[in-house]
Amino acid sequence: MVLLSLAASHHDLDLDVLERLSSDVHAVASELVHSAASVTGAVVLATCNRFELYLEVDDAADAPRARELVARTVSERSGYGTDQVSAHLRVRAGTDAAAHLFSVASGLDSMVVGEREIAGQVRRALTTARRDGTTTGGLESLFQAASRVSRDVEARTGLGATGRSVVGVALDIAESELPDWSAVRCVLIGTGSYAGASLAQLKARGCTDVRVYSTTGRARAFAAARGVRSLPTGADLAAEVSDVDLVVACSGAAGAVLGVDALAAARADAAHPLTVVDLALRHDVDPGVRTLPGVRLVSLHTVSEYAPAEHAAVAAAHEVVTAAAEAYEADRRVRDWNPAVVAERTRVLGGLESTIVDLSDERAVRALRRRTRATLHGPTVRAREAARAGDAATYAQALAELASIPVPSLTDAG
Incomplete structure (x- = not known):
């Protein structure tokens, strides 16, 4: 039994490329396991800044064949050629594969070094593989060990103990042009894990006027459980954000839910600025809104430019x-x-x-x-x-x- 990782991340690729690679990722895992005799298990870790497949194969000699199968399967869904996909994916095996996942789970490979959302994403990746029937004993052991290492890194180095995250850094960037947090009016787009983390960060900073919007119909239950308001599923989103100070978007919907033209029309008479924080890999908000008067866009690209690293803690974490x-x-x-x-x-x-x-x-x-x-x-x-x-x-x-x-x-x- 040999464990492999095939990974692409923000270190080497544009986020738009990662978005295309991540198309229908869980179907990729199922297809590999159920149609390829050489691949006995697969876990997919796809986040806003990475696309990674962890595979179990019978023997080291199966690794090249597994890479070919991955490239072909991802190619069929992404629109890239198999050679392009293969070139984008860095292959690691054995200790290198384990070290990479442990580093990822500990936040050492993130745009914001030490961010904590990734630890939960690693756990959920394993849960999804269990649900889809693609995990194995070896992959279970690897991912459970990664979660333990993540906790150990935080306990021994303090990295991540302050709750720094992609969300936190994005809001740090955004607040320079916002009123006092207690006066900020915000619309939150999404009801997933990132939306939950974003709402927690907003509340921690003192923002209480938050309305939740979702295209899936889950906004009402999400908002009620967290003590905020929701917008109707069929609401005119552009009109709803025309009079707010901040939009935090992290739904991961298939396509932008807030477009340039609609927002421009809704803000035709707006006199106050609007800050848009878009944390969705697939762009909940059309990037073109940054060209509108009075609109500032903070995206994942912005976060990657501003993210700092605590060098001493990071060095100690790498040793762990x-x-x-x-x-x-x-x-x-x-x-x-x-x-x-x-x-x-x-x-x-x-x-x-x-x-x-x-x-x-x-x-x-x-x-x-x-x-x-x-x-x-x-x-x-x-x-x-x-x-x-x-x-x-x-x-x-x-x-x-x-x-x-x-x-x-x-x-x-x-």
Whole structure:
């Protein structure tokens, strides 16, 4: 069993490219698992600034084929050629794959270093894979370990303890041209996890006049549960935002829900400025609104330009992640290589128990058991230590030594 990650992120690609790669992502995972014999499991992590697939394949030799299958499957949905998709995806395996996911889950690979939304997105990616039937024991173990490492990074380095996030940085940028937060009138577009995080940040800053809009019909329940108001599903959104100070958009709808022309018409007589924070990868708000008089747009591109990093905490966090990835991979090798060791021990110890059935001398039985276990102990320890270190040659030697140990006979009890 080999774990792979195929990842594209804001580090190398424009967000519009990531958006296209992320088209119908969960169908990609299902298709790979159910149609490709070489891929036994898949988990998709698609966020506002990354598209990543984590795969389990039977053998390292299957990795190139898995990459080809991913490129072809994503190509069919994104409109990019298979060669383009393949070029966009960086492939990692083993310890490198674990280290990358641990880094991602800890917020070290985000536009805002240390942001906390990503930890929840990693958990939800695994939950979705479970629901779709595409996860495996190996992927479960990897993603659960990533969540533990994320918590460990925060506890040991303080990174993320202040709640910094993409949402937080976007609102920090926005507030420079807003009135006092207690006087801000806001429309929040969306009812998902990012909308929940955005509303929490708005309330923490003192914003109480928030109205929620959604095209899905969930605004009323979302708003009622959080003590704010909602807008009717069929409301004229452009008209509703014409007299507010702030729009926070994070619905991820298929296409912009607030267009340039509609907003321009609604604000024809507006005398006050409007700040629009669009955190949706697929642009809830047409980027062209930035050209309208009195309208300021804060997008994910803006956030990426402003995001700072706490260098000392980040360096310490990377050390935690590296050590955790090495330990995880060592434990995985021990689990994967141990069955052969167990089989040899079972052969000898099982044979021993068959032999001593004919022994009536309890002292001789205890002595034979003790000598047999002592004989097995050395090569067993060497095999497991070699597995932990990834030393295949030493492991093979120790396993061969175990295989050469004969089943004890009655003459050995003398």
